[in-house]
Amino acid sequence: MFRDRRFLNYNAAGFRQDLIAGITVGIVAIPLGMAFAIASGVKPEYGLYTTIIAGLIVALLGGSRFQIAGPTGAFIPILLAIVLQYGYEDLLIAGFLAGVFLVVMGFLGVSNLIHFVPRSVTIGFTTGIAVIIFTGQFQNFFGLTGIEKKEFFHESMMEIIRQFYTVNTYSILTAAIGLLVIFILPKIAPRVPVLLVALLIPTICTILFFPGRVETIGTAFGGIPQHLPSFHFPEISLSKLVALWQPALIIAALGAIESLLSAVVADGMKSDVAKHDSKRELFGQGIANMITPLFGGIPATGAIARTATNIRSGAVSPMSGVIQSIFVLAFLLVFAPYASYIPLAAMAPILMYVAWNMSARKAFVQIISLRSGDSLVLLTTFLLTIFINLTIAVEVGILLAALSFLRKMSGSLDIKESKLTDVEKFKLATDSGKELIKYKLSGPLFFGTAKNFEDRYPKFLKTKQSTIILDMENLTAIDATGEAALSALLDEARRQNKRLIFKKVPPNKVNLFKRSGLFEKIGKDNFFML
Template sequence: MEREAMFIRDNRFELLSRKTLKHDIVAGITVGIVAIPLGMAFAIASGVKPEYGIYTTIIAGLLVALLGGSRFQIAGPTGAFIPILLGIVLQYGYEDLLIAGFMAGVFLLIMSFLKIGDLIHFVPRAVTVGFTAGIAVIIFAGQIANFLGLEGVEQQEFFHLDMMEIFRNIGTVNGFSILTAVIGLAVILVLTRFAPKVPAFLVALLIPTLIAYFFFPGQVATIGTAYSGIPQKLPEFAFPHITFPKIVELWQPALIIAALGAIESLLSAVVADGMAGGSQTKSNRELFGQGIANMTVPLFGGIPATGAIARTATNIRSGAISPMSGVVQSVFVLLVLLLFAPFASHVPLASMAPILMFVAWNMSGIRPFVQIAEMRSGDSVVLWATFLLTVFVNLTVGVEVGFLLAVLMFLRKMSGKLNLKAKPANEDDYLYGNVEPGLTFTAVNVDGPLFFGTIQTFEREMEKLLDKKPDALILRLRGLTVLDAGGVAAMSEMLDKADRTGIRILLQNLPLEKRTLLRKSGLIEKIGERNIVK
C-alpha cells in the first residue's frame, strides 16, 4: 500500500498556479534552448543520427517531468553515456542499442520497486570520480577529428585505436574546420565568463554556422553532408525486435546503462535539492520515472537518457517552480523540430566539437581526481584502476573492477576492526555462568564485526585460547556489531573444537538480533540455553 501510494500521490505540482506558470514557461524554454544543441551533439558522439538525440530530449524530458521524483529534474541524453553507447553501436549496431536501452529501462523499474535508490550513497566516490574522468577523456579525444576536420577517420571501439586513426589521417587537416571550431570555442568561453545567462551552446552553434555558410560554403562537413539533415517530423513508433538470445547478449551493457543512469539521475536530483533549498527528491520514484522514460524512448528510435545535471541546474536558475518546466521544455524542443529542422542541415560538425569538449572539461572533475590521487591510499588505487580501464578498455570493465577493488579495500579495513581481548574471568562470570570456583575460566571481549572478512582473525585467536585448554571460556558479545553466516560458521567450528577438548563455551550479553540469527542457524540449540548468560 505504501509503495502504491509512492507512485499515486504527487505533491510536486502543488506550487503550480497561474502566477507561477509563467516562471515554468520561461525556465522550460531556456532549458530547451540549451538542450537542443546538446541533444544533437551527444547523439552524434554516441554514433547515431542527431535527430535521435532530439527525440530523446522530447520524450524522456516529458515522461521524467510527469512521473519522476524530483521537482526540477530535466532528463535527456548526457555525456556520461557516450562511451558505453558508442561501444554498443560499434560492437552490436544501432538496433541492438534500442534493445539495450529498453532493457535498461526495465532494470531501472526493478531498481525502483526494490528501493535501490536508497543505496546510491554507497557507491564509492573513487569509482564515480574515476569513471567520470575517464568518460571526459573519451569525449574530449573523440572530438579531435571533428575539431581538425579530418577526413577518413573511422570510429573505433577502443581509445588507443581512435588515437591511431587520428594520427593516421592527420594529413587531412581542414583549416576551415579549425577556424569554425575556434570561433565556437571562443564564443563559449566569452559567454560563460561574461554573460552566463546567454545560452552559450546555442550561440556557439549559430555564429560558426552563419560564418561557414556565408564566407566559406561547402568547405566544412555539416549535419546535412554527414547525416542528410534532420527530418522535419515526429519520430515513428516501432517496437524493437527483442529475442531471448539478444537479452542474454545485451544484459550486461543494459545493466551498466541502468546503473549509470540511476547514479547520474540521483546525483542530479541531489544537486537540485541543494540548489532549491529544501526540495526533497523521492529517489525510488525518480528511478521509476527514469525507467518508464528509457522503456519508451527506444520505441521512437531514441537513445538512453538520465537526469542531466547542467540542464537541471539551468532549470532552477531560470526560475522553475514545478515539473511543468520540464513539460514546457519538451514541447518547445518538439516545436523547434517541426518548424526549424531543415536549418540544422547547415550546422558544421566542427562547431559541435568545442561544445562537447567544454562539456568534457566541466565533467572531468580534475580537482577531486587530484585530491584522491594524492592520498596514495586504497582509494587512489581504485581511482586509477577505474579511470585507466574506462579509457583503455571500456566503462563496463572500469566500473566493475573499480567497484570490486573498493569492496576488497573495504574488507581489508574491516578485517582489522575485530578486537578480541582475553583476560581471567571475574567473580560475576563464575556466578552467572554457574562455573565452580577453582576451575580455570577465561573471558574474551568480542568487539567489532564478525563476518566473512574477519573470521580468519577470529579463528586464529580462538585457536590460541582453546590450545591453553581452560575449563571454561566466556565470550562477551556486547560489542559485537555485525554477524553474518560466515561468523556463525566460525563460532560453530569453535564449539566443535571446544567440545572435543572438553572446554565449556558460554555467551554473554548476546544482542537480541544476533540471538535470533543464532537460533535460526541452530547454534543456540548446539551450545545450550544454559550457556547463554546475561
C-alpha cells in the first residue's frame, strides 16, 4: 500500500492530520449512512456496512488521494425502485453487477466518455432525485402511519395525502428541532459536525420529554446489530441477470459520474498535489461495489460532500478514508444499541437538507430560462426522473440531447461560392478549356448535415459552367453518409456532363476515400491540391 504514489513522503505528521480528518468524516458519515439506507428501503445498518467496506476499499484501491466513498443520495430512487420491485436480495445482485460494469468501464477507458453526458441531463436527473428525496421524507417528518411504499412518485404522494390524518405532532416537533439545529448551528459553531448534532439533540429531547411517542430505529427496524454480517454470496441466475442488468448499468453509470465528479472537485480543492487517476478510480469503485454486497451493503460511490469535508479537515492521503471506515466500524461495535433510540423524524430533516443542497437550483433555473433545446432536455429528464424512473429519464434525456445536437449541427455545414484563384484559372481552365465555378465547403459533412448538402445539388449543377470545384480545405469531418452524398453528387454531375474537381481534400480524408473506394470513382485527375 505504501508504494502507492498517493503515499509518497508520508510521515507521522501526515498520519496525525489524516487521523483528525478521518474521524471528522466518520462523524458525518454515520447519520448519512443510516439515513440513505432507510430512504433506499433497507435497514439502517446496511448503510453503515457500506460506509465501512466501500470506504475502506476505495481508499486503498481508488485513484483519488482524498475520495470518501459510501452510500449517497443520488442512488436513493433507483435503489428504492429495485427493492420495491425485486426485493433486497436482488438489490445485492444489482450492486454486484454494477461493480462488474465499473471495473469494465475502468479497463475500457469509459471515464473519458462520462464527460459527454450533457449538463442538461445531469442537472435534470440530479434535481429530480432531490425532489424525490425531499418529498420522500414527508412520512417520517409528519409521523404518518399506515403508509404503503409505492414505486411511482404520484402514487406515493397520493398515499401520503390519504394517510395524512395520522399526523403525529410529536414527530413534527422532533423534526422541527432537527431543522433548527441545521439552520442555526453552522452560524454559531461552524466547526461542529452539524448533521450528527441534528441527530443527537432531537433524540435526547424525545427520550427526556416524550418517550415512546415517535417511531424510532428500534421500533421500526428492531435495532442495529453490534457486528458486521457474515460473508454471503447472492444466488445469481440467468433470469435475474436479464432482469437486473439495466438498473445495474444505471447504478454503474451514475456511480461513475458521481465518483469522477467528486474526484475532480477534490483536485480543484487541492491543486498542489497530483490529480486523480480516473481509470484506477473506476476500478476501485467497481471492486468496492462487488465486495460490499457480499457483506450486505448497498451500492456506493464517491461522496462529494464527505470528500470535501475530508479535505477541509486536513487530509493528506487515502489513510483518512481508511480511518473513517475504522471509526464507523468502532461506532457499530460499541454504540449500535444506542442507535435504536434515534427517531425517524430526526432523520427526515437531515435528508431534506441533503436534497436541498444537491438540487442544483440555480443551474436548473438558468438552463430553463434559455428556452432552448437544452431547456427541453432538462425539463424532460427532470419530469421523467420524478414520475417514471431514473433509467428511462437518463436514456430519453441523452437521446433528446443527441437529437438537439444534430439539429444544431445540421446547419453547421457552410457552402458558398468562392472566388477563383489565378492558379485555378490557369491550371484547370487551360487543361479543360471550359469555364469554372468554385464552391467552398466548411464544417462537417456527416449524417446530420448530409440532407443540407443534398438540398444544394440543384444549385451546384444548375450553373452554366461545366467544371465545378469543391474546395474542401475547411472540411472538418466526413462519415459514410457524407461520402454517399458526395458519390451521389458525382453520379448526377456525370449524367449532366459536368466535371467535379475536389480541391485541397485533407490527407486523412483522402485516405478515407481510398479505403471506401470513392477515390477511385472520383479519379486521381480530379483531385487538385494547389
